[in-house]
Amino acid sequence: MRTWSRVRGVLRDPGGLFGALVIALILIAAIAGPALAPYDPSAQSLETRHLPPFWMDGGSTAHLLGTDQLGRDLASRVIQGARVSTIVGVAAVLMQVLVGVTLGLLAGYWRGALDAVIMRLADVWLAVPFLVLAMALAVVLGPGLWSTVLVLGAVGWVTFARIVRAQTLSIRERDFVLASRVAGARPIRTMRAEILPNVAASVIVVATLQVSQMIIAEAALSFLGLGIQPPDVGWGSMIAEGRDSLSSAWWVAAVPGAALVIATLGINLFGDALRDELDPRIR
Incomplete structure (x- = not known):
């Protein structure tokens, strides 16, 4: 009941409702993209190249959003791009959560030398601009769908590590955590059962916002030729082709x-x- 109450609370917000509708459309495109796309995203037809959207002079309802320089249907390619963006965004953030939350819990709970090593590594990671680091790793790993996921997952874990560490430092001193330790619970069990549920809300919120950042980063890499490569379709590579x-x-x-x-x-x-x-605190 509490979960449904929170869902209703999010949907009562106009921005939350709009966002939920957009996310639903993206997920539908990602899951049922091939069935929804009116054409093969890679099918070329030079006879219909640079056909404008249907509302413009010369446009056609056969190609609602027009065609590109090779006559490929833009609506079909946008739908396919939504699928690729969803895969990259969600997979990269899941990788960031796995690495960042684990390191953040260990650093905040154990403190001492382990905390110092993890945080210094995070500082070094943050010293390099996000996109520059992503580009450097993309050059090493090469372009492609799963290479892009690995690149974005590798450069984004610091956000989760720092947030979880800060909250763990506070939570580890609370009575229920101390009681768990006194009862003889192992550190891993204490972190999993007592601390992780209390940082989960922050992780979920940051992960949601991070997905959009990863979609933008993927588009930037694809625009530069370091991300999604044909025959896969990425929004960034589509923008690059149309410039x-x-x-x-x-x-x-x-x-x-x-x-x-x-x-x-x-x-x-x-x-x-x-x-x-x-x-x-906001409510």
């Missing part, structure tokens, strides 16, 4: 750009509403 025809066929870059903006805006608004609902 040379902005003056004559602006929709080739604008359509995936609009999809990227709407997706990240919706996820961020949902994350903000979720934070307001889960954080008792």
